[in-house]
Amino acid sequence: MEGKKCVKVIPLGGLGEIGKNITAIEYDKDIVVIDCGIAFPDEEMYGVDLIIPDITYLMDNKEKVKAFVLTHGHEDHIGSLPYILKQLNIPVYGTRLTLGILGNKLKEHFLENEYTLKTVEAGETIEFEDIKVEFIRNTHSIADSCSLAIHTPIGNIVHTGDFKIDYTPIDGLVMDLERISELGKEGVLLLMADSTNVERQGHSLSEKSIGQTLNRIFSTATGRVIVATFASNIHRMQQIADASVKYKRKIAFSGRSMENISTVAMELGYLHIPEGTMINVDDIRNYRNEEITIITTGSQGEPMAGLARIAFSNHRKIQLEPDDLFIISASPIPGNDKLISKVINELYKKGADVIYEALEDIHVSGHACQEELKLIHSLVHPKYFMPVHGEYRHLKHHKDLAKSLGMEDKNIFIMNTGDILQLSEDEARISGRVHTGRVLVDGIGVGDVGNIVLRDRRYLGQDGMVVVVVTIEKESYSILAGPDIITRGFVYAKEAEDMINKIRDIAREEIENSLSNNQIEWYVLKTNVKRSIERFLYDETKRRPTIFPIIMEV
Amino acid sequence: MEGKKCVKVIPLGGLGEIGKNITAIEYDKDIVVIDCGIAFPDEEMYGVDLIIPDITYLMDNKEKVKAFVLTHGHEDHIGSLPYILKQLNIPVYGTRLTLGILGNKLKEHFLENEYTLKTVEAGETIEFEDIKVEFIRNTHSIADSCSLAIHTPIGNIVHTGDFKIDYTPIDGLVMDLERISELGKEGVLLLMADSTNVERQGHSLSEKSIGQTLNRIFSTATGRVIVATFASNIHRMQQIADASVKYKRKIAFSGRSMENISTVAMELGYLHIPEGTMINVDDIRNYRNEEITIITTGSQGEPMAGLARIAFSNHRKIQLEPDDLFIISASPIPGNDKLISKVINELYKKGADVIYEALEDIHVSGHACQEELKLIHSLVHPKYFMPVHGEYRHLKHHKDLAKSLGMEDKNIFIMNTGDILQLSEDEARISGRVHTGRVLVDGIGVGDVGNIVLRDRRYLGQDGMVVVVVTIEKESYSILAGPDIITRGFVYAKEAEDMINKIRDIAREEIENSLSNNQIEWYVLKTNVKRSIERFLYDETKRRPTIFPIIMEV
The missing domain is CATH 3.60.15.10 (Ribonuclease Z/Hydroxyacylglutathione hydrolase-like)
Known part of the structure; x- marks a missing residue:
């Protein structure tokens, strides 16, 4: 070759x-x-x-x-x-x-x-x-x-x-x-x-099969119908729009990607919605509930997207109403099941009805x-x-x-x-x-987060951190201030006063020992402080917070 | 009432x-x-x-x-x-x-x-x-x-x-x-x-239906059969044992909970394995591969449990062999799909065969x-x-x-x-x-981690942290040492030297300003330092690391 x-x-x-x-x-x-x-x-x-x-x-x-x-x-x-x-x-x-x-x-x-x-x-x-x-x-x-x-x-x-x-x-x-x-x-x-x-x-099912389910659901809905789906699925949008037209509902798009893509799709002729059927989401209050379909983002339960915002009452424009019928027209992408479940629970708690894949064939x-x-x-x-x-x-x-x-x-x-x-x-x-x-x-930032940063984040996130800071006078080898102990994400400080005092004692002892032995290789000193505290905390709590010893020299 | x-x-x-x-x-x-x-x-x-x-x-x-x-x-x-x-x-x-x-x-x-x-x-x-x-x-x-x-x-x-x-x-x-x-x-x-x-x-399917599938799979297996399932599912264990006996395989249990519960179940008469059929996992090397069944923990892909350890070659006692047949006899609990998928991928990469729920009716x-x-x-x-x-x-x-x-x-x-x-x-x-x-x-620790600690862990884990530490002389209101900047989980420090220098400059400026104005309310000073750095970093990176200003007074 x-x-x-x-x-x-x-x-x-x-x-x-x-x-x-x-x-x-x-x-x-x-x-x-x-x-x-x-x-x-x-x-x-x-x-x-x-x-x-x-x-x-x-x-x-x-x-x-x-x-x-x-x-x-x-x-x-x-x-x-x-x-x-x-x-x-x-x-x-x-x-x-x-x-x-x-x-x-x-x-x-x-x-x-x-x-x-x-x-x-x-x-x-x-x-x-x-x-x-x-x-x-x-x-x-x-x-x-x-x-x-x-x-x-x-x-x-x-x-x-x-x-x-x-x-x-x-x-x-x-x-x-x-x-x-x-x-x-x-x-x-x-x-x-x-x-x-x-x-x-x-064989996968045809997109068209969804249309029949949608028509059946729309035919009996008495309040608003709010459908969450993938913003890029224009054929799904089309079918939701068709069902809305059939049952005399106006259609509002909500969510940045949903608005963007539906606009592009209509401009380019991929999505056909009859004149006068589209309304702005700001205008939904001008219609009766049974005259409205909202198509929104958030079908994966994403906390910042439309569906979750409506569910948890922090959507700027759409307030949930008890006769709302929600349709989640999507499958959970692996890893998102819990997020979606949270949203479904919340919608039910607030009295809305919800149709999702476990209940109806609402996605292919x-x-x-x-x-x-x-x-x-x-x-x-x-x-x-x-x-x-x-x-x-x-x-x-x-x-x-x-x-x-x-x-x-x-x-x-x-x-x-x-x-x-x-x-x-x-x-x-x-x-x-x-x-x-x-x-x-x-x-x-593109590319400035690498494996080391991720590892540090994971450690910090798992067990929190303990900062030990001390000011040392170079000439006399003596502690001028500290050691001070600051913790975050470890234990609630008020409940752990004894432990923090003990950390301070351990740090002081290590530092004083080193100083009295004229050991002022800061690197060695820091390592000793770190290890002693790590050992103490693991024995006490079976946790491994990240320890940061900081020495200020004056 | x-x-x-x-x-x-x-x-x-x-x-x-x-x-x-x-x-x-x-x-x-x-x-x-x-x-x-x-x-x-x-x-x-x-x-x-x-x-x-x-x-x-x-x-x-x-x-x-x-x-x-x-x-x-x-x-x-x-x-x-x-x-x-x-x-x-x-x-x-x-x-x-x-x-x-x-x-x-x-x-x-x-x-x-x-x-x-x-x-x-x-x-x-x-x-x-x-x-x-x-x-x-x-x-x-x-x-x-x-x-x-x-x-x-x-x-x-x-x-x-x-x-x-x-x-x-x-x-x-x-x-x-x-x-x-x-x-x-x-x-x-x-x-x-x-x-x-x-x-x-x-209607749910009977546990017994699994037995037929197991027999079919065991009948054609040519190497070891390694089954991961829930340690508490004693009837599943029994069926795996029965298939093993039928196809003349010895059975070894692996994993703490699997060993514990199978032992209890046998002692109490809930699990029946004929004399001479059970072997210790240490002894599997004494048998040919086609004579061995291993029942292990880790059916949810848990990284520390048996199955994942075998897959990723860090099990102390069981080394994967290319003719191994793995059966994952469990459903993914929501949230675990990705972990299980990682294990399946790894087993396939190493040449083993894997049977799981998407492929066979191996769980009810x-x-x-x-x-x-x-x-x-x-x-x-x-x-x-x-x-x-x-x-x-x-x-x-x-x-x-x-x-x-x-x-x-x-x-x-x-x-x-x-x-x-x-x-x-x-x-x-x-x-x-x-x-x-x-x-x-x-x-x-039971109960010493509450909402505040969790929130701090989440912040630290998301964007890391920046410690700003400075030693100040009380009498002269002057900076004796620092400000020093330590970051973790934010950006890789070597790549971000400029940014760290800028953080130091911002901190110094804030501190010097306050000191020259005789502003030595440390709380106010710390807040100012924190806010200025937060603002700078958000503008530069759109991230919000946790900022810890520490002032040492001597």
């Missing part, structure tokens, strides 16, 4: 993790990057807001990198661009809605008009030096979503993007299975396919289940296969699924973020690694 | 929350307490190990409190006793297995033989002054579990405890529906019933679903009903279920922990509240 030109496929994020999807496709002088998403921090990443990919590899090959090509407008596929484009200002290609949503995000970061966003229609092909990227319509839980075919001189790569096969999508635009099938016939070198729902048997997944994946594998019948989008368990099961369809083990590649899959016409192998990683965003 | 003697039912925990079940039943000179469990902290309760109930009400009525009566041996029903019995040393009644498990816990707390544990058989009745407590066999995910009938001069109360209706339990001991039915016929004043699974339609719930609840309601047909065990949403749905069976709204009581339900023969009403609450256990 050496000497010959190869295609390199390098996932820079999104493998073995949920979110932060970004993959570089490289051939000779071209690098094209598919998607550029964020991931959300887990509970151990104290204080971190979001995670973006480390693009060192792209920066090192800046002159080659031609473009970002986007499959769809979800955060885990486009959310990092406002940060990454600052480092790497290259054109971004995507469908109209995808770029509409991205444009909105850039506006929020005060970056509008700084970058080149190029609209592509499904069916179009973008040509770079050697690589061509073809956008192929698919169906997903966001409108205007695409799979990609990357045409290279070596062969074609099909990347499904996030997808499901919905034969009755709300906008009537079905997945272009014909084109997928044609590509399969021509020969596909590598398939990269969505693994999110590979553990689910059967946007990802292909096993039978849909089998269809794509069968149509594409690629030479090589790389499962993408998912944790290791999903990639592993997707590999098993491909094997069950007859693929050979050696032609399937479960990769790690950073691995290079090098492909020629007749060989594929993992040929090395590039530097990758996660960059943490906290507030407006 | 005044003047007449009444029964008071006072939940001191377990309503509107998961866990920490404890309910006082009071009549005249008797108080009998049903269960005494722990709850587990949520993510916001940084560093807290577990939560026990506040029993102020029982302590205030100490002379009346006759006994704890236990429904079954799960942590959320008995786990607080090692702490609570220290305050309130009264007899504890329960079935043999329940007290066997409790005895073990007391031993671990070095409290064996300090308390009076009195064994009761299902079917027996314990008599106090006016109250009699009858133990009625039920079925649940732990053996020897009971419902209770509390007989009072005013009328009978039926408390289901945790239960399901399993017509084919592993030990053949079915729920005593006959007795429940008899009580219903005699007339029941109040039903208190398990609400955990009220959102699930239909121990709680009654809607049709089982309807049966109990129909048999008992009580005058009044109080749903218990569950969050508000469960209690609410259980109320709806009772109404669907014909009960009147006014006879159903959704209570809060601490509410008093006062019952006479012809009236029931919530007549007041007693003091209750949660007591946090952190390490060996």
Whole structure:
């Protein structure tokens, strides 16, 4: 293979993790990057807001990198661009809605008009030096979503993007299975396919099935209907709007992302709400309750989003009323169950009614289940296969699924973020690694919170801290002031006066000992103070607060 | 109702929350307490190990409190006793297995033989002054579990405890529906019933159904089989043991609670493993892999428990081997999904095979679903009903279920922990509240971590801290040393040298200003320093680390 030109496929994020999807496709002088998403921090990443990919590899090959090509407008596929484009200002290609949503995000970061966003229609092909990227319509839980075919001189790569096969999508635009099938016939070198729902048997349900449930619920609602759902699920919005129109309700959108995305979607013609049906959330008081539908953010129970604010009575514009009917039209993302449950409990306590997934079929997944994946594998019948989008368990099961369809083990590649899959016409192998990683965003700081800071936060958060501060006179080796003891997050100081006194005694003894021995290596002294106090506190409480000895010298 | 003697039912925990079940039943000179469990902290309760109930009400009525009566041996029903019995040393009644498990816990707390544990058989009745407590066999995910009938001069109360209706339990001991039915016929004043699974339609599956799945899996396993399950689920253990015996495997238990409870269960005759089949986990190396079953803790992915330790290669005694087959025979408790997923990913990465609930029917719930609840309601047909065990949403749905069976709204009581339900023969009403609450256990400290400490931990954990320390000479109002800046969990100090310098400048300026104005109200000075730095850091980073200004006076 050496000497010959190869295609390199390098996932820079999104493998073995949920979110932060970004993959570089490289051939000779071209690098094209598919998607550029964020991931959300887990509970151990104290204080971190979001995670973006480390693009060192792209920066090192800046002159080659031609473009970002986007499959769809979800955060885990486009959310990092406002940060990454600052480092790497290259054109971004995507469908109209995808770029509409991205444009909105850039506006929020005060970056509008700084970058080149190029609209592509499904069916179009973008040509770079050697690589061509073809956008192929698919169906997903966001409108205007695409799979990609990357045409290279070596062969074609099909990347499904996030997808499901919905034969009755709300906008009537079905997945272009014909084109997928044609590509399969021509020969596909590598398939990269969505693994999110590979553990689910059967076939996902059509988005349309929700409409029937909504109609039934709306038909009997006597007060306001307040629906929480994902702001990006425009087809869900459309169905809620349709049910509202049918039952003569006005529609108000609430929540920043809900207002933004619904506005973009209406402007671009993806969301159709009849004239006079939309109202501003400020005007809901002008209508009777049974004339109102509110579509809001917060379907994951997020404490700062619309739904939780309404539930806990701290929404600025919407006050809960006992005849309100809430519909949570979403699944809990793993880890969010408790937050959602808190909101549901609160809504019930306040007398409202709540419909959620455990009670009604009020949500469908946007990802292909096993039978849909089998269809794509069968149509594409690629030479090589790389499962993408998912944790290791999903990639592993997707590999098993491909094997069950007859693929050979050696032609399937479960990769790690950073691995290079090098492909020629007749060989594929993992040929090395590039530097990758996660960059943490906290507030407006990007990358200034690393593992040490996180570890310190975890320790501080678990057991609190004890500061021991003392002023020492250099010349006489004597304590001038202190030691003073300050604690936070350890025990309630008033209840622990004895313990604090004991800490002070231990500190004083250690310091006086050292000073009388002329031991004024502050580092050693501090370590001794720290250790003695740590030992005492662990024996007394079985806790390990962080101890900070501070010595002031005068 | 005044003047007449009444029964008071006072939940001191377990309503509107998961866990920490404890309910006082009071009549005249008797108080009998049903269960005494722990709850587990949520993510916001940084560093807290577990939560026990506040029993102020029982302590205030100490002379009346006759006994704890236990429904079954799960942590959320008995786990607080090692702490609570220290305050309130009264007899504890329960079935043999329940007290066997409790005895073990007391031993671990070095409290064996300090308390009076009195064994009761299902079917027996314990008599106090006016109250009699009858133990009625039920079925649940732990053996020897009971419902209770509390007989009072005013009328009978039926408390289901945790239960399901399993017509084919592993030990053949079915729920005593006959007795429940008899009580219903005699007339029941109040039903208190398990609400955990009220959102699930239909009927729970029998524990026995797992056996078939286990046999199928064991029949094709070629290496070791390692099963993680709940240590208290003795019937599950029995089925794993039976499958092991059938397929000629030795059985080793691993993990403290697994070893403890299996030992108690075997001693007491609840778990039957043929002579020569049990081996010590140290001896597994003496057998071929296909001759070994290991039953371990850690089915919730807990990082310190057996399963995660094996997965991440830090188990002292069990090293993972690629032909190992892991079975996770449990459901994720809400909030644990991510932990379990981490373990599954790791096991797959290391080449082992893993079977879990998403893939196979390898777990059944121990709680009654809607049709089982309807049966109990129909048999008992009580005058009044109080749903218990569950969050508000469960209690609410259980109320709806009772109404669907014909009960009147006014006879159903959704209570809060601490509410008093006062019952006479012809009236029931919530007549007041007693003091209750949660007591946090952190390490060996019980109750010394309160809301202020938790809040401080949360702040420290989110954004870290900045200590500003300065030594000032009282007489000259001048700075002798400092200000020194120490940060932890904020930004990595080396990367933020400029920021730290700026913080120091701000602190110095504030202090010098105050000193030159003869402003030596330290409190005011500290507040000014704190505010200025807070403002600066929020502008720079959008973060809010905790600022500690410390002034040493010499």
